[in-house]
Every structure is written in C-alpha cells, then in structure tokens.
Amino acid sequence: MASKRPQGRAPARRTSAPRRPAKPAAPRKRRTPEEAREAILQAxxxxxxxxxPDRVGLQAVAKAAGVSHALVTHYFGTYEAxxxxxxxxxxxxxxASFREHLLSGDTPPDAGALLERFFTVVQEGQHSRLMAWALLTGRAEHMPFVRAQGLRLLADALEFQAGRVAQxxxxxxxxxDTVDMTLLVALCASQWFLLAREVLLPVMGRPADATSDARFREVLGGMLERSLGVKPPGGG
Structure with missing residues (x-):
C-alpha cells in the first residue's frame, strides 16, 4: 500500500488593502469664448x-495654449487667419501705447524721447521681425500703425505736438507734408536699424549694445527735430 505524502499547506491568500475612493477631480474652470481666444493668441x-510664422502651425499653437486643435480651428478657421x-x-x-506716450504730459516729448519709446515698444518680444515678415510676404496691411489708419492718427498727434513746440x-x-515725411523717415530708419543692427554695427567697428542704440537714437532724433523745426539747427 502506497504511503500517503503529507500534503503541503496551501499558500495563504494575500488580502489586498481596500482601495481608497479616488478624490473627485476639481472642476475645470470654463473659459469664456473671449478668454479662450485671448489665451490662444497669447500662446x-x-x-x-x-x-x-512659416514654421509654426495650428497644432503647435494648440499644444502651447493647452487646447485642442479643433478649438483653435473653431475660433480662427485657418492658420493664416x-x-x-x-x-x-x-x-x-x-x-495705442505709442499714441498714449505721445499725447501724455503737459510738456511735449522731444524726438529723442519719442524714438526711445518706439524702440522700447517694438523691441519687446522682437516684434520688428514680425513686422518685417508681414511686409516681405505681402501682408503690409497687418503692420503696426497701418490698420485703422493708425499711421494717420500718429501723424495727427505728432503734428499737434510739433505745433505746440513751435508756438x-x-x-x-x-x-x-513735413510732418508726414519726417514720421516716415523715423519709422523706416528705426525699423531697419532694429532688424540689421547686429550685422551693421560690427561691420562699422561698433558693438551691438545699448550704447550704440542710444547713439543712433540721439543722431536720428536730432535730424528729426531739425526737420520739424522744433530745435535750432546747431542744437544737436
């Protein structure tokens, strides 16, 4: 008669710890259509x-904004838009920022102060690159001061201030005519300088730094003031 083998003990069953109920997700704050649209533009x-602009698409913008591609398309339709x-x-x-600076204060700002303000505003975020891209790709109507006759309003403000100084x-x-041409010279010279300063200044043996920027504004400001007749020819 075969001997019975001792039966081993059955392995004890592991009892898993009771799962804690998951915390309910915090409700998402719904953006208004205006807030969602602004968030996409900021991204x-x-x-x-x-x-x-030629290297970015709707997918990249949607990812940066943290929204779906469909939502970007819903608000803007196409990448071009x-x-x-x-x-x-x-x-x-x-x-708006430039006009506010031009008309603020009791004392009219001189040409140097206006150029400094223009440089500060345009250099924020290197917007001169976007301006150049718009011009070179046939989108000049999107350039600063062009939409809603922004350049014309700026010329009106400059004419008003120059008249105060002359009085x-x-x-x-x-x-x-002098006001219009002076304004165009200022904008074109400033825009080109901002785009090419890092190339042109070293060629002329000058560093592309804040000192060179200030000197450029000083010289251009003196030219503009003499053009408008708001400063004696020998004053700068």
Missing amino acids: AEPLLVEQG LVREVLLRRNELLA AQGTPPPSR
Missing part, C-alpha cells in the same frame, strides 16, 4: 516671433 505670439489676428493684436497694442518757440509750425 501663438511667442511661437511666431521665435520660429517665424490666426497669424493675421496675432499681427493685428500686436498692431493695436503698439499703436512756444514763436516759430511757424511745420507743414503737414
């Missing part, structure tokens, strides 16, 4: 500046 702008809205938004902020000096005010 898109640095991408366009850093990479260039989104880029246009970014440029127009920057245009309005830039023009204080007891001299004839500049003509509107």
Whole structure:
C-alpha cells in the first residue's frame, strides 16, 4: 500500500488593502469664448516671433495654449487667419501705447524721447521681425500703425505736438507734408536699424549694445527735430 505524502499547506491568500475612493477631480474652470481666444493668441505670439510664422502651425499653437486643435480651428478657421489676428493684436497694442506716450504730459516729448519709446515698444518680444515678415510676404496691411489708419492718427498727434513746440518757440509750425515725411523717415530708419543692427554695427567697428542704440537714437532724433523745426539747427 502506497504511503500517503503529507500534503503541503496551501499558500495563504494575500488580502489586498481596500482601495481608497479616488478624490473627485476639481472642476475645470470654463473659459469664456473671449478668454479662450485671448489665451490662444497669447500662446501663438511667442511661437511666431521665435520660429517665424512659416514654421509654426495650428497644432503647435494648440499644444502651447493647452487646447485642442479643433478649438483653435473653431475660433480662427485657418492658420493664416490666426497669424493675421496675432499681427493685428500686436498692431493695436503698439499703436495705442505709442499714441498714449505721445499725447501724455503737459510738456511735449522731444524726438529723442519719442524714438526711445518706439524702440522700447517694438523691441519687446522682437516684434520688428514680425513686422518685417508681414511686409516681405505681402501682408503690409497687418503692420503696426497701418490698420485703422493708425499711421494717420500718429501723424495727427505728432503734428499737434510739433505745433505746440513751435508756438512756444514763436516759430511757424511745420507743414503737414513735413510732418508726414519726417514720421516716415523715423519709422523706416528705426525699423531697419532694429532688424540689421547686429550685422551693421560690427561691420562699422561698433558693438551691438545699448550704447550704440542710444547713439543712433540721439543722431536720428536730432535730424528729426531739425526737420520739424522744433530745435535750432546747431542744437544737436
């Protein structure tokens, strides 16, 4: 008769600890359509500046904004429309800031102060690159000061200030033609300098730094003041 083998003990069953009920997820704060649209524009702008509009798409913007591609499409339709809205938004902020500075205070700012303000506003986020891209790709209507006759309003403000200075000096005010041409020279020279300063200044043996920027504004400001007749020819 075969001997019975002792049966081993059955392994004890492990009792798993009772699962704790998961905490309910905090309810998402729903954005209004205006807030969602603004968040997308804010996320898109640095991408366009850093990479260039031709290297960014709706998918990249949606990822940066933390929203779905479908939501971006819902608000803007196409990538071209989104880029246009970014440029127009920057245009309005830039023009409003510059006009506010031009008309603020009891004492009219001189040409040097105006140029410094223009440089400060345009250099924030390297917006001069977006301005150049808009011009070179046939989107000039999206450039700062162009939409809603922003450049015309800026010329009106400059004419008003130049008239105040001329009255204080007891001299004839500049003509509107002089104001318009002076403003165009200032904008074109400033824009080109901001785009090419890092290349042109070293070629001329100068560092591309704040000192060179200040000197450029000083010289250009003196030229503009003499053009408007708001400073004696030998004053700068």
